Amino acid sequence: MILRFAFALPWLAAMAAYAAQPFRPEPLKSGLEFSGAEVRALYQDDFSSPAMLWTTRGEKLWNEPAGAAGKSCASCHQDARTGMKGVSVKYPKVDPGTARLTNIEGRINQCRTQHQQTEPLRYESDELLALTAYVGLQSRGQTVSAVIDAQNRRNFERGRDIFYTRQGQMNLACTHCHDRNFGRKLLNDTISQGHGNPYPAYRLEWQTMGSLHRRLRACFFGVRAEMPPAGSQELLDLELFLAWRSQGLKVETPGVRK
């Protein structure tokens, strides 16, 4: 028994090191650096950025009373520019009430059902994108700093495992493109390091705003794999792993991408 345990030790140590510190691209680069001049110019000028239409809408929704409670977001959180500053850099995180991993979209919907007493917003609806982008905007330029702890470690590990597992008919894992081949061309797209820091983002290809989960689903589709639904546990776990992986990058919400 003791002998067995002794054999297991180096392996355990290696696993622990892996769990604590999987590979991270060095230096970290935002997808904006791989996006080309046209996209960068759109992003850098708030007056030309199409994403700003959603934050303007988000600001309006923030102040509008909704639901049976007749409260707006502002009724509880006051001015988002102060109340929501720096909030999104810690997401996704475990909600103390439900003990579940929650992203900004989930948190907004929880406020809607619990505090405003109204229906949750549909994932990918303009309203949810607008509010998520508006909350995210209050952390723009701040550093992504999701924390991995005992509460979310299992989520982190599951997200990490998805990132490294080959899948789909193309038999590729996230790591094959975003760790080993960033900067290279996949037909006419330059592959980035695959960070979530600009989302929700306006994608020229979509001609609209989209959530991080929509972008992730596009990558699953690309490798011809089953696509987990937006808001699913798998995508939340992956979102947490991506947040950890991009610790140190600046939030760009609402971003612009090709």
Place this chain on the structure above:
Amino acid sequence: MMARLPLGARVTPATRVCMALAAATLAAAAGCVATGGVSYTLADGEIREPLTAGNPDAERGRKVLVSREANCILCHAVPETGERFFGNLAPPLSGIGRRLTAAQMRARIADPLAFNRESIMPAYYRVEGLNRVAENLRGKPVLSAAQIEDVIAYLQTLQ
């Protein structure tokens, strides 16, 4: 992460043909695949037998190569195709007809992981050992045997 050969695969008529072929090559490292209608023997870096009988056609092969279905140019530059955009995740295929024989090309297209366990090139003739394949594609190889033979015919013209 994934088993390369279908361990414990049921013995089907295709498997038996495959085993007979493997025995015939007398190669110690012969790998034999026979599942989901996909069957071939890979030994010494080659698949000697065409995947199907028929008349492969280079022009059809060119069209397959640049199609969305095969998407070879997602990763490889092949300027001879007349396309404008190519990826650069993989070596250009210009001159590949001088470097590889048809049997070698067949093996590299059917099962790139046999050459490099870490390869990012999809196996175009495999239905085993894949994970979470989209439902409408499950159990189907990326390309049919005839399409792969056409692609090989085209690649051989790249001198």
